[in-house]
Amino acid sequence: MLTVSEPHYRQPLLKTPFHERARAASQLDSFVPWSGYTTVDVFTSVEQEYFAIRNASSLYDLTPMVKYRIAGADALRFLNRLVTRDLSKTGPGRVAYAVWCNDEGHLIDDGTVFCMAHDEYRVCTAERQLDWFTASAIGFDVEIREVTEEIAALAVQGPTSCRVLRAVGLAGVERLKPFEHAAFTMPRAPSGPAQIALLVSRTGFTGDLGYELWMQPGDAEGVWDALMAVGSTRALRPIGSRALNIARIEAGFLLPNLDFVSAAHTLHPGTERSPLELGLAWLVDFNKGHFTGRRSLLAEQRRGPRRQLVGLDVEGNKPAHNALLYSERSGRKEAGSVTSAAWSPTCKRNLALAMLDAPYIALGSTVWAEIYLSRELVWQRRMVRARVVERPFYAPQRRRATPPADF
């Protein structure tokens, strides 16, 4: 448990239980705030860290993910009324990605729902949700408690991640299928009979083979040390948020405040986004019974989309950061804008996620991206072709293989 000895205003950002280890491993001292914690943006170089995700294994501190414990007789009913997908098939030992909306069907946040028992769930979210969860709990027999600071979390992602976890003593972890979780124990490093209890889920934000480890904060450094010790010969590398961002764009995952702004925070009308607009229609189950926003989303579905988030393959190799998109090269008619962009070292393609107006969202349709590039501070404007392509851009077979390949 993190103790704050000084008044909070003297220490505006909290340190995660991995902070001392991260600081020791950081060569650039590049830290950024994330949900009230200070976390690493880059340890050494973005490229090295990115290639650890795709070609070896990466270690990423995701303790700042906001976590809630939802328990009680109505836990499932509460969650099914909260989120847009049907969680009734997500039994104990399963994890589901889900989003939730306000009454108008606008997205508030996304997260992962862990079913711990038939009457107990853990929900991991990007932003704090206690107010909305509490409002959603009116009329349901549930207890909602934020447990963010009680659980430290570490993502181990990459093709060798399963091997690393087995090497550290997590026997049987190879049997975990995607979106499963289970309790494990590992020997307390360096030696001794005591065991560290872990919850391991086969989940992640990289679109690759990978796991997330959930533990008591007091065990955090022990787990980190054990992983780094066995990982030294397996190119395991701690990574920061910048490298992860490239991997998540390749995987086509959305990031709040980049690809959409939560309807809980938007100020300008029309800037909210619905799951249908964000290409998350597969997460909306109109047949499961009522959920918040259902009637609005049905009306939106009947009306047809006004705009949609799509994947773009952009000509050239300059990432189309924040680019405006046009229907024609002349740039006279806007068609939308880019929300996330990256050059993908693995796909060797210039990728972007973009919000496009309805006429342009069909697969294969072409728009023009206005990219500004600096050649040693001499700025140039390029109009380049961008084609609507399928997401995810990168989806290796190994992310689903059970058991994963041995290394």
Place this chain on the structure above:
Amino acid sequence: MSSAPRARYDSIVVGGGHNGLICAAYLARGGRSVLVLEAAERVGGAAVTREFAPGFRVSACAHLLHLMPRALMRDLGLESQGLKLAADGLPTVALSPDGGHLVFGAGNVGGLTEHSSADAAAYAEWRALLRRLSGALHPLLAAAPPRLGSDAWRDRASLLGLGWRLRRLGRRDLRELLRIGGMCVHDLLEDRFGLALLKGALAFDAVLGTNYGPRSPGTVLALLYRAAASQGVEALAQPQGGLGALSEALARAATAAGAQIRTAAPVARILVREDRAAGVQLASGEEICATSVVSSADPKATFLKLLGSEHLDAGFVRRVAQVRSRGLTAKLHLALERLPQFPGVAADSLRGRLLVAPSADYIERAYNHAKYEEFSSAPMLEVSIPTLADPGLAPAGKHVMSVIVQYAPYALAGGWEALRQAFTDVVIDTLSRYAPGLRGCIGASELLTPPDIEREFHITGGHWHHAELALDQFFMLRPVPGAAQYQAPVPGLFLCGAGCHPGGGVMGLAGRNAARQVMREAA
């Protein structure tokens, strides 16, 4: 769906209070098959006449009729359904501790000129202003409020109509309406009048049945509301046989129009099939199907208990849960062995409404206690002795006194069970200052606190208006946005009770407006 049973009724009305009955009557007149389900043994909801001591009967909550439009009563043919008024055009008497009472009759105030000719002139001017304003505001009460941000012509026409009527008020009256609309009644009265007793009587009507004192912002609203409802001419009437007789006449009017009424049939649940209200389940387990369900129960009971939040969006449920609905008004019934003397009150005035509110500050002091869940030792009171006009309510030669008491906190510190007698004594002691022999006349008494009203009449919080009558719960915000046009978010479910626009007070417009909306949506 082949499994869905055929609807047995076009509409089921949940609750047989006056609004439910009026709604049913209009639906039946519109050719709908209608079933009214009432939990109690008799229709009427809170508008019933009940025996509270052997041989003594009294109107349980409201005891006089003053807000229900006469046009509505005529339209429903209540007279031919047996409704008689034992008294009409009753006066209001503002009791003064020194015996210099004011008698408010139709258009004039007896005794006011003797006290202050300036106040008499100011009062006439105030009544004239209210009459002019009510002309612009009355149509607001008689129709569903417009939806904001809607493109429908009906909503636009409604807003335009409101704008036009306000424009026609002219610059002076419109400015005055805007100035006083959100004001506290205390400041308004200070502007216009001098006599404390007059200000007390006017402040009384502004805070009656609310959770406010005269210095609470927005209290002028209630005065404008009363004026708008009665179109500027308040006519106090007493139905023969109490308010229950009104409900029975309404029930007969509904039945005559073709509606069916079942009493002792409490609804346990509103049934939803395929995201549409499909009928109700009674407490007995019996299920009755209908194309639409119209609830006259309060918004919290309708949405949170009968329907259940799982059928509603979370934001809407939060708004419903936040509706202020705790009552602050109690009712004391006294069975009198003989008529007590009120020195200085003429026999004819005694039949009317007697107010104990000698000044606005008196009311405000009483209210101070209520803010901290206590009751004052000097409450404000509205007294009616219905047996003067309707002797049949008590054994021969005996009388009934019906007292509305404010303020009686819902969650009284110390608990109502422990303080019930102390509260009763406070009311009797307060009244004894104006009727010194009262205590000796009392044979029996009954106190209905807000929790009693909640329990007995199934009104969440025991508030007479179901939802506090305040600017933030008024018009297109009543009871909450998303249900302010009588239509609930669940298709096929409607509201028709006092929690809807334009509110309670035995007015009946909510029931009639709702019926029109039900027929419009189904058309």
